[in-house]
Amino acid sequence: MFLLTPVLVAVICILMVWIFKNADGGPQRRKREPRAEAPPPWVHEDLKDSTDVHQEEAEADEWQESEEEVEHIPFSHSRYPEKEMVKKSQEFYELLNKRRSVRFISNEQVPMEVIDNVIKAAGTAPSGAHTEPWTFVVVKDPDVKHKIREIIEEEEEINYLKRMGPRWVTDLKKFRTNWIKEYLDTAPVLILIFKQVHGFAPNGKKTIHYYNEISVSIACGILLAALQNAGLVTVTTTPLNCGPRLRVLLNRPTNEKLLMLLPVGYPSKDATVPNLARKTLDQIMVTV
């Protein structure tokens, strides 16, 4: 120590502590990097909406029909006289206005050609970048239907009894349904609709499925209209917490997530529905 001048000691100590503190601070800085992916703090919640740019969904504003430049062809159109347009639109509304969510479904078989046609109709829906990100799993096998029922009733019972807070349980007392879903056994067909949350390029890389949930929901809207048009009934269900188990049961890949389950058939003889009204046109439409 007696060989070192005070100045040299000072310089060495400063260097040592500097290096030590930098080694300590390094991981902190590395850890901070992922924060760049968080939403910018200046986006006020009231100003956020589904048209904000999302990292995964931002590339499609008009729903481009393909990612390749494709040939354009003349559009051929069926135009009706005005009087017929009014009549057709009125009849379509009246047909759909008879649709109700029916929970009492007969075990009578339905023609499978009709099921094919309603799913083909659903498949005409537009989708972000023409990705057509939907898979319709049609379950007719009684054993598989029963397994689906077991999974849903098991999860639903836990939902009802454990996962819900006291407010939720109180709210649900008003409803007449519980976790017993008899229609999952009796309906001749269950249609499980999966959204493909991403796709795969030929090289195996993930491809983005823009607006996949909205696209598949639009397809479900067309499916509901097609079922009503064919004289079949269903009820729109979104089984809570059952998606992963049902996906595994049905051997669907991990990029597919359950969006909806529709039990499909004829109504049972004693089917009832809640006596409810729909909003009137002036409650849902504003003209500018």
Add this chain to the structure above:
Amino acid sequence: MFLLTPVLVAVICILMVWIFKNADGGPQRRKREPRAEAPPPWVHEDLKDSTDVHQEEAEADEWQESEEEVEHIPFSHSRYPEKEMVKKSQEFYELLNKRRSVRFISNEQVPMEVIDNVIKAAGTAPSGAHTEPWTFVVVKDPDVKHKIREIIEEEEEINYLKRMGPRWVTDLKKFRTNWIKEYLDTAPVLILIFKQVHGFAPNGKKTIHYYNEISVSIACGILLAALQNAGLVTVTTTPLNCGPRLRVLLNRPTNEKLLMLLPVGYPSKDATVPNLARKTLDQIMVTV
């Protein structure tokens, strides 16, 4: 300097640098705190899906038609012979399969009774807890249409030129569209579809609109089918970043968020569409 021993100098220097580096590191640690809001790391992405319990959406599994206990009434049903079901479902598919996203819309007026009817049809969609969380804003006024066009083209130009990274810009070169949206002026009607992300109880408190985006998207699917049935064309658009400005322009409340904008009319004489095919039934349907 000669009064200080080398040891004392060493201690003072270590303390000074330690304090200096801590003062430097302090803000780093404070900045890191917001990371606690990130999703819990134990939720594996592959296990997440739309059937997971969401805080706001968890209370509706079957889409209950009301929050009040309501009287049940017998369900009346129109049943067709099997042959007719097959025929009807086939015709409905063929009608919808002719639908295309059309970006070239004539300025010819359309009968407003038809617009009323297609929106009434859309309003028959099911919704979580029968909340009917949709508002259809029908814009006919040329000045308002032009203001909408200005907002959308302004934001879209920024989207194209500034908000998109180089990959995005490259990707978009494949497409034939840009930020010029002539149809926003020429289409006789623009339908802007807003989702009500929550409602209001009589006491002014917020009420939950379960699955509002899925519900409104289903209604849009029915709307697209109704437009096609009436012989009108449209293109599904989701204008990026324009929601808040359009909401303010149209005087919609803050609980309403723009989901979609549909320009509606007849196709222009020279309308073209990309020459694209849809997936076949066996590419979208799996039978079990």
